Amino acid sequence: xxxxxxxxxxxxxxxxxxxxxxxxxxxxxxxxxxxxxxxxxxxxxxxxxxxxxxxxxxxxxxxxxxxxxxxxxxxxxxxxxxxxxxxxxxxxxxxxxxxxxxxxxxxxxxxxxxxxxxxxxxxxxxxxxxxxxxxxxxxxxxxxxxxxxxxxxxxxxxxxxxxxxxxxxxxxxxxxxxxxxxxxxxxxxxxxxxxxxxxxxxxxxxxxxxxxxxxxxxxxxxxxxxxxxxxxxxxx
Numbered sequence: 244x245x246x247x248x249x250x251x252x253x254x255x256x257x258x259x260x261x262x263x264x265x266x267x268x269x270x271x272x273x274x275x276x277x278x279x280x281x282x283x284x285x286x287x288x289x290x291x292x293x294x295x296x297x298x299x300x301x302x303x304x305x306x307x308x309x310x311x312x313x314x315x316x317x318x319x320x321x322x323x324x325x326x327x328x329x330x331x332x333x334x335x336x337x338x339x340x341x342x343x344x345x346x347x348x349x350x351x352x353x354x355x356x357x358x359x360x361x362x363x364x365x366x367x368x369x370x371x372x373x374x375x376x377x378x379x380x381x382x383x384x385x386x387x388x389x390x391x392x393x394x395x396x397x398x399x400x401x402x403x404x405x406x407x408x409x410x411x412x413x414x415x416x417x418x419x420x421x422x423x424x425x426x427x428x429x430x431x432x433x434x435x436x437x438x439x440x441x442x443x444x445x446x447x448x449x450x451x452x453x454x455x456x457x458x459x460x461x462x463x464x465x466x467x468x469x470x471x472x473x474x475x476x477x478x479x
Contacts, residue, residue, distance in 0.1 A: 245460050246270035249322040251315075253305055253362060254332030256283035258431035259381065262452035263329065268294035273322040277301040277314060278332070297322070305332050305358040306350075315365040324369035324376070327459055330359040331381040335396040335433065343395050355399035360406060370419050377420040377466075379458055380407045381451075384425045384471060384479060411468065420466040422458045426451055427473030444476040 250267055254260040256278035264274055268291035276284050276291075281302035288298035299321060301314040318325065333355045336347055359380055370376025386404035389397040404423060411421035428434070429451055430442040437448075451472070458467045473479050 244270050245456070246272065248326040249273045249275075249318070249324070250327040250329065251275035251277065251318055251325055251362070251366065252329045252331060253277045253358065254381075256280045256287060258433065258437075258448045259426075259429065259451040259455070260329070260331040261287055262448040263331070263455055264291055264298075265294070266449075266452045266456055267291075268296040268298075271295045272297075274298045275301060275314070275318040275322070277303070277305065279304065305361070306353040308361055311361045312365050315362075315369075319369055324373045325366050326376060328362060328366050328376070328378045329381065329455065330362055330379070332358055333381070333399075333433075335393075337392050337396060339392055340394045348395055351395055352399055352402070355396075356402045356406065359403055363410060367414065367419070370414075371417045374418045375463070376414075376418075377422065377459060378407075378410070378414075379422045379424060379455060380404075381455070382407070382423050382425050384427050384473065386423070386425055387471075388479075422467050423469050424451075424455055424458060425469065425471045426454075427477045427479060445474045446472065 250272055252260050252264055255264055255276035264276060264287055274291055274296055276288055276298060278284055284300040284302055288300050291298040303310040336351055382404050383400045385397045386400040407421055407423045414421055428445040430437050430445040431448050454472050458470055
């Protein structure tokens with residue numbers, strides 16, 4: 244069991260991030276929970292504390308470099324250098340390329356790509372200082388494929404994946420692991436209200452939390468570089 248570790252999760256208020264936090268809470272871990280919705284984060288943090296873990300709430304904009312920098316400083320001041328960074332936050336826009344506004348393009352790229360970069364930028368020095376750490380970036384199977392009306396989302400996940408691959412090579416000499424988890428269809432708020440009939444055979448947020456936990460729960464000499472996970476019902 245993963246226990247006594249310092250873990251920072253983005254997109255923690257709902258879905259995959261929330262399920263992962265709940266799964267980790269039973270191990271008396273030290274959790275940093277980042278998302279926009281403060282009320283949902285506070286509710287999650289209270290649940291995690293009841294399960295025996297410490298939890299800090301960071302409610303704000305992942306693309307605000309100053310906010311992320313201050314959050315990292317507060318997390319490290321309270322809990323020390325990070326053991327795990329889980330970059331889970333992200334969203335999608337799906338429509339023909341000519342209908343995508345430049346502001347939409349920039350905002351989605353900021354969240355899905357720059358958000359991952361900013362968190363890594365400020366947590367990596369502490370990991371280097373302690374000679375260990377593990378960054379897990381939650382991508383999508385569209386980092387390996389593409390589809391019509393998905394140009395923006397696919398581009399963001401390809402970029403996130405490329406960043407992760409280069410970062411893996413940079414950080415391996417410092418004892419820091421970098422993993423990417425590629426998911427297929429997951430029944431979360433990403434696709435609307437969870438529980439719809441058409442999503443009955445999709446992955447659940449608990450399935451994804453279990454997969455991420457597996458990647459985290461490896462001995463120090465083992466790194467799962469990439470993990471692809473789909474529901475059996477999805478054609479890939």
